[in-house]
Amino acid sequence: MQAVVFDGTLRLVTDYPEPPLRPHEAIIQPHLIGICNTDVEITRGYMGFRGVLGHEFVGTVIACADPAWQGKRVVGEINAACFACAVCLRGDISHCPNRTTLGIDRRDGAMATAFSLPMACLHEVPASVPDSAAVFVEPLAAALEILEQSHLRPTERVAVVGDGKLGAMIVQVLRLPGNDVTLFGRHPERWGLFEQQGITCLPSTADVQHQFDVVVDCTGQPAGLATARRLVRPRGRLILKSTFHADSQLNLTMLVVDEVQLIGSRCGPFAPALRLLERNLIATEPLIAGRFALADALSAFAATVGTLKILLEVSP
Amino acid sequence: MQAVVFDGTLRLVTDYPEPPLRPHEAIIQPHLIGICNTDVEITRGYMGFRGVLGHEFVGTVIACADPAWQGKRVVGEINAACFACAVCLRGDISHCPNRTTLGIDRRDGAMATAFSLPMACLHEVPASVPDSAAVFVEPLAAALEILEQSHLRPTERVAVVGDGKLGAMIVQVLRLPGNDVTLFGRHPERWGLFEQQGITCLPSTADVQHQFDVVVDCTGQPAGLATARRLVRPRGRLILKSTFHADSQLNLTMLVVDEVQLIGSRCGPFAPALRLLERNLIATEPLIAGRFALADALSAFAATVGTLKILLEVSP
Numbered sequence: 001m002q003a004v005v006f007d008g009t010l011r012l013v014t015d016y017p018e019p020p021l022r023p024h025e026a027i028i029q030p031h032l033i034g035i036c037n038t039d040v041e042i043t044r045g046y047m048g049f050r051g052v053l054g055h056e057f058v059g060t061v062i063a064c065a066d067p068a069w070q071g072k073r074v075v076g077e078i079n080a081a082c083f084a085c086a087v088c089l090r091g092d093i094s095h096c097p098n099r100t101t102l103g104i105d106r107r108d109g110a111m112a113t114a115f116s117l118p119m120a121c122l123h124e125v126p127a128s129v130p131d132s133a134a135v136f137v138e139p140l141a142a143a144l145e146i147l148e149q150s151h152l153r154p155t156e157r158v159a160v161v162g163d164g165k166l167g168a169m170i171v172q173v174l175r176l177p178g179n180d181v182t183l184f185g186r187h188p189e190r191w192g193l194f195e196q197q198g199i200t201c202l203p204s205t206a207d208v209q210h211q212f213d214v215v216v217d218c219t220g221q222p223a224g225l226a227t228a229r230r231l232v233r234p235r236g237r238l239i240l241k242s243t244f245h246a247d248s249q250l251n252l253t254m255l256v257v258d259e260v261q262l263i264g265s266r267c268g269p270f271a272p273a274l275r276l277l278e279r280n281l282i283a284t285e286p287l288i289a290g291r292f293a294l295a296d297a298l299s300a301f302a303a304t305v306g307t308l309k310i311l312l313e314v315s316p
Numbered sequence: 317m318q319a320v321v322f323d324g325t326l327r328l329v330t331d332y333p334e335p336p337l338r339p340h341e342a343i344i345q346p347h348l349i350g351i352c353n354t355d356v357e358i359t360r361g362y363m364g365f366r367g368v369l370g371h372e373f374v375g376t377v378i379a380c381a382d383p384a385w386q387g388k389r390v391v392g393e394i395n396a397a398c399f400a401c402a403v404c405l406r407g408d409i410s411h412c413p414n415r416t417t418l419g420i421d422r423r424d425g426a427m428a429t430a431f432s433l434p435m436a437c438l439h440e441v442p443a444s445v446p447d448s449a450a451v452f453v454e455p456l457a458a459a460l461e462i463l464e465q466s467h468l469r470p471t472e473r474v475a476v477v478g479d480g481k482l483g484a485m486i487v488q489v490l491r492l493p494g495n496d497v498t499l500f501g502r503h504p505e506r507w508g509l510f511e512q513q514g515i516t517c518l519p520s521t522a523d524v525q526h527q528f529d530v531v532v533d534c535t536g537q538p539a540g541l542a543t544a545r546r547l548v549r550p551r552g553r554l555i556l557k558s559t560f561h562a563d564s565q566l567n568l569t570m571l572v573v574d575e576v577q578l579i580g581s582r583c584g585p586f587a588p589a590l591r592l593l594e595r596n597l598i599a600t601e602p603l604i605a606g607r608f609a610l611a612d613a614l615s616a617f618a619a620t621v622g623t624l625k626i627l628l629e630v631s632p
Contacts, residue, residue, distance in 0.1 A: 046569075087549075087550065092550060092551055095550035095551060095574065095575070097526075145575075149575065149577075210413075225568070233403075234403065234408060234411035235408055235411060240568055240571060240572050241572065242568075242569075242572065243569045243572050243573065250566060250568070252541070252556055252558075252566070252580075253362075253558075253559045255556060255578070255580035256556050256557065256558065256559050256580040256581065256582055257559065257580070257582055258411065258580060259411070259461075259465065259579075259580045259581060259582050260580050261465075261577060261578065261579045261580070262571070262577065262578035262579075262580075263575075263577045263578075264568075264571035264572040264573070264574060264575045264576050264577070264578075265572065265575060266572055266573055266575050
C-alpha cells in the first residue's frame with residue numbers, strides 16, 4: 001500500500017506492508033489527514049520516530065473484531081495505552097508509560113492507504129460534521145486540554161502567542177467562555193477570521209508587558225516562550241503547547257520571584273471537540289490552505305511551512 | 317550604628333547612618349536575625365543588591381508615627397508595596413512593581429542596630445511565641461505559600477528535594493494536611509527530627525522516578541531541579557522555591573509531553589505562620605545551628621554554609 005514514511009528521509013513508499021488486524025484494534029481507511037507542525041518536527045529528528053507519519057485524520061473502519069465499528073466514520077485519539085498500569089487505572093491514559101502514539105512514537109500513523117488503532121481510541125463522527133471539519137478534531141482537542149487542566153475564569157485576560165495552525169484552534173476555544181483574547185502573531189494576512197470573532201490581533205513584537213493572566217505559547221519555537229514570558233503578569237499562568245527538537249533556556253529564578261505557573265499541555269479530550277464542531281462554534285474551512293493527494297505528500301510537506309492547514313486526501 | 321553591608325564585599329560597618337522615621341513606617345530594633353540562603357546568594361551577585369542585608373527578624377518597634385505600634389514585639393513581611401497600583405489593588409501586594417524588599421531590593425535590611433519597615437508589613441508576635449521561634453516566621457510563611465498557591469490533597473504523594481533551612485520548614489508544613497511526605501537530601505545527620513515527625517528521608521541519589529504527585533525543589537541549586545523533575549509523575553506539580561544567581565536549562569518539550577506544571581513560589585502569608593508557631597506545630601529549636609553577635613556577622617556568614625539556621629543577636 002501507499003504510505004508516507006520517515007526513516008531519516010521523508011519518502012513516499014508504494015509497497016508498504018498492510019497493517020495486520022490485531023485484537024482490540026480496528027483497520028481504518030483515512031479520508032483526510034492533516035499535516036501538523038509535529039510532523040514537520042519529526043522530520044527534523046523530534047522523538048527519533050521512524051515509520052508512517054500522520055496523527056490527524058478522519059476515516060472509515062474497514063476491518064474490526066467488533067462488528068459494531070465496521071463501516072463507521074471515525075476520528076481517533078492518538079495515544080494507544082495499555083489500560084492496565086497504575087497510570088491508566090488512575091485515568092491518565094494519555095500518559096500511560098507503555099503507550100505508543102500514532103505516527104509519533106512506535107506506531108505507524110495515518111498517512112497511508114490504511115492504518116490500525118485500538119477501538120478504545122475511536123470516536124464516531126456525527127453525520128452533520130463533514131470530513132473537512134472532523135480532520136481538525138485532534139488539534140481542537142489539544143486546545144480544549146487547556147480548559148481541562150486549568151480553571152479559566154471568564155474575566156481573565158488571555159493572550160495566545162502564535163497565529164499558526166494550533167493557535168487558530170486555541171484562540172477560537174479560549175474565546176468561548178467569554179474571555180478577552182489577544183492573538184500575537186506574525187501573519188497579519190490571517191487575522192481577518194479571528195478579528196471577526198472578536199479576537200484582538202497584534203504583532204508579536206508589540207510593546208506589551210505583564211498584562212495577561214493567562215498566556216499560551218503555541219509558536220513551536222524557542223523565541224515564542226520569551227514573548228509569552230514578557231506578556232504574563234506576576235502570578236499568571238503560562239501554558240506551553242510547543243514541542244520541538246531543541247532545549248530552551250529559561251530564567252527560573254524570575255519564575256520564582258514572579259510566582260508564574262508554567263503548565264505543559266498536550267493531547268486533549270475528543271468528545272467535547274466533536275460537540276464544538278457539531279454546534280458550529282469553531283471555524284475550520286478558512287483554515288484549510290491546500291489539499292494534496294496522498295501520492296503528492298512530499299509536495300504537501302513542502303507547502304506546509306509558513307501556511308495554515310494542509311490536508312492529504314486518500315481516494316477510496 | 318552597626319550594620320552588615322554588602323557593597324560588592326560583605327563587611328561590618330560601625331558608623332552606618334540611622335534610618336530616618338518615614339511616614340507610615342516604623343523603626344525596629346531587631347532581637348534576632350536569621351541568615352537565609354538568599355543572603356548568601358546576594359553576596360554572590362543575586363539581585364545586584366547593595367546595602368544592609370537581612371530579611372528574617374523578630375524585634376521591637378522603637379519609633380513609629382502610630383503610637384499603637386510603639387514597644388510592640390513584631391515580625392515583618394519583607395515586601396514594601398505602594399498600595400496604589402493595579403497589582404496592589406488586585407491584592408497581589410507582594411508582586412507590586414513598585415515594591416522594595418527588605419535586605420534584597422532597594423531597601424536596607426534587618427542586620428543592623430535598627431531598620432525601617434512600613435507599618436502595613438508588621439505583625440505582632442503572640443506572647444507565647446519566643447523570639448527564637450518567631451525569627452522563623454518569614455521562611456515558614458514561604459513554606460505556607462505552597463498551600464496558598466495550589467490545592468494539596470491529603471492523599472497526594474509529596475516529595476521535597478533539599479534538606480536545608482527552607483526544606484526543614486516545607487516538610488513540616490506539608491505533613492500537616494496528613495500527606496505522605498518524603499524528604500530527599502544530602503545530610504542524613506539532620507534527618508532524625510523529620511523522621512520523628514513521620515517524614516521519610518532518602519538520599520537525593522535514591523533510584524526513585526515519577527512517583528510523586530507534588531515535588532518541591534528548595535535546594536537552591538540547578539541540580540535540584542533535575543532531581544525534582546525525575547521524581548514528579550506525569551501531570552504532577554513541580555514547585556520551585558530556589559532562587560539563585562544563574563540560569564537553568566530545562567527540557568520544556570518533555571514538560572509539555574508529560575503535562576507537568578511548574579509553579580514558581582516565593583513569599584507567603586505571615587498570619588497563618590504565626591498561628592502554626594502558637595499551636596506548636598512546627599519545630600524550630602532543633603534547626604538552630606548557631607548564634608553570633610551582630611558584631612561577629614562575618615564569622616556567622618562563614619559558618620552558615622552547609623549547616624542549618626545561623627542567627628545573629630542584637631543586644632538592646
